[in-house]
Amino acid sequence: MNKRLIALLSILSLFLTLPTFPVNAAAKAGAKCTKVGVKSVVNDKSYICTKSGKKLTWLESKNKQSAPGLPGGFETNTTYSTDIGYEHQFDRPNAIDPGTPTEWKAMESQSSVQKLGFRIKKYQLGQQRPKSLVTSKSDLLSADACKMPDRSGDYFLRAFPSSGNEQFVVGRGAYPKPKVTIQVVPIFAEDTAKPTRTPEEEYGKYFNFIKNWIEYSSDVPSEVLIRYPDKYLSFSKKIKPYEISHKLERPHPTFANDLLAEVDSQINFSGAQMVVVVVPGGTPLDVIQQGPLGDFITQEGTIGAGSSVYPDTYANPLRLQYAGLAHPYWWIHEFFHLGIPLDDHYGDQRFDVNSEYGMGWWTLMTPGGGDLSIWEKWILGYIADSQVRCADKSNTSLHWLAPSSVKTTEDKALIIPLSQTKVIVIESIRAAGMYYKWPKNTWGALTYVVDVTKEIHGYGMTLILPQNRSAGTLPYKLAEAPLRIGESVTYEGVKISIVESGNFGDVIKVEKVA
Template identity: 25%
Template sequence: MERHQGSAPAGPDRPRLRRAAAALTSLVALTATSLVTAPTIAASASPAACALPRTAAHHSLGLDSWNSAYARPDHTVDSVMIFLSFPDAAPRTTPRELAADHFPATSRFWNRSSYGKFVLRNHPLAHWLRMPHPSTAYRITRDWAPKRRDMYLRDALRVADPVVDFAKYQVVYLVADPDAPGVDADATKVVNFSRPMRADGTDIGRIVTVFEHHPPDRNVLAHETGHVFDLPDLYHRPTDGKGDWDTYVGDWDVMGSQFGLAPDLFGWLKWKLGWLDDRQVRCVQSAGATMLTLEPISAPRSVGGQAGTRLVVIRTGEESAIAVEARAAVGNDATTCTEGILIYRVRGGTESGGGPIEVYDTHPHTSACAGNSVYPPLADAPLGVGETYTVPGERISVEAADRTPTGAWTVKITTGDHA
């Protein structure tokens, strides 16, 4: 979740479900490359033909261009972790312990998800920096008053400036003493500034404010760091504060829930970030049937460096598309509840938190992994071998035809009058 400093909230808050994920399923050795397994009937276009345009929506999932206000995570990025104590509490943990709560786990998550293209290199301070006011003076809450939040951020940068060279870092984590009486663990978020703050002559456009318990929620910084690189919240916040937060994507992406059993990023997000290239994305435009082989999105890079197909896209409108990918118990998805072919709709003009991605439930009358899944009705959303699903309102059907010995999936996609 995140907020805009000095303006209305950018999107709904990250839900705090605090559920334990169950470790299940065995790892599958996945080294498949993409092969056409039958004659292609439907014509495939250049992936650019299926790339939705970037819109003015906050964290738009349009990807025909990159928003230059954000660094792109396709290289090594340096972050700094600053630890803040308060006059009204003596810390019961050390900066080393709090840094270990999040790293190297967060870096490993992103490195696996990017197939090694993104390295997040964290630099934690070794000591506490004392804030000038008691923790209770900042009135820290999830829905934080802008005036108090501004006071906190300015004080934090003021005490850090003499010891941190901000020009060296692209990501800033401010970590509060979790045991201070005024610290609210639900307030962890990214704060965006309409006008950057400055330290060491460096513009700081956004800061990750961390108020987590020790130990913290799983994958919490993986989620928050995603916002730093222009990724949206994929969960749904009920307008009345009641109901379920995970109806859009369930367990299927860390930007939906850091507690998810299959938290690796959707293929569409990996395409947006530059981690999938044109050889790994198939754009289907013309009517007919296409047979292809999909490598699971969380599988490591193909043996020999070959780029197997990982994402299929069918454009359905100016700002919408259907995406198809394989999910398997490997990498960041090692604890997935089910494996198979996942189908979802992407809306490039939808704001963060408003449902820019929605997963289709191909088994609407069943659920799975109750007690472990963040949203059991979508835990069995993928198609299994031999199953077919027709996308509601579209002339598109997807069949999980087979699974190869290496763990890849043979998929038949039919569009137009034949669907």
């Protein structure tokens, strides 16, 4: 055997005896990976290694799935990780969204409809965490200490229902909640359009949007059931003379009873908590608008949250002042006015920082297009007590809050009780969920006061504005209200400061000052 052959065999033997080392297998969604945060691109698809429980798996981020010249990808069912950051940057919540699903494009183009989000941008909390050592919950007040009771005589729900609120005792409550059954009642009459499709074919996109939002926004188990008859049911009376209008301050006195007299025998209302009346698409808006319909006293029992809605693919959209309420965002907003209602948070609507400016255009219960406030999510059961940090105003403490519109079981709400009728609430805002259009200069710790003694319509929740800069009015009212890193506010002897921020949310310091 010559020397060259011997050398070759020696090298081959060496390679065969070398130990092997684990490497990431070709990335695909759900497959195992070895290091959190590692990214991989396979066949133009982007993946990131994330940890779920004790397992490391690839999560498809869809970062590379973009249309030419457009940011990111637009898959409506994708769940993103906060570790990759918040994408789809917009300059205002009312900006046109290139990723609007096809079924909403026509509505988005209507000049009378706000260009609020027509989808839910889903994020799950990744593995990034703050460096700050936060105060242990064992050193804080219990969540129960922050459960400020509502005033039973108030028409609106502003805090936790008290035992004296008889309407809650009999189960009317505020809906929709994480577990809810919605009964659709589709009707046609002499003055509506004639049915050409099934109710689900026409209104499924609305109810799917609502279901999608509820199930994503609920950090607790959720179940949303939407029930449709398979056809529109005939109603013998004209609908327009009932004058069902968004301007109704109280439920219509007779419409629900007249309607049930004709359709109750054709629908099983068992188990429903909400009733939504729809008419065929193309019906003129002045025939039936969005309006409260009150109790539906059915053969199967009483349902305390009934509503009409604007027709889909409506005719003459500019004829009425409130035509924009055909947007699915406004469906959710108006649904929360049913039953035991949530209030609007407009304040006096002057948006003057020297008056009662309320929440500006922040949160779902204003025109701004945002998500439900974390306080309201708590009182309605969208987050658990275990996600609430209740801080004593007299003690110094440090708190990490995950973004309130990101899916997680981590802490989301910081509550500081000031009295039995007033609390400070803090939540972290990032561009996720229904906040996905919010520009970066609006991210931070949204800080506000809930005062149940303020029972005037539009009052009761008020932003605590930053001290060291203007709160701003663009791109919407009081847009720059959230605190950013290094900033602070002081309210009734409590100083609130932001000491760390990131994709994970915000770290907040609470301390007593003279």
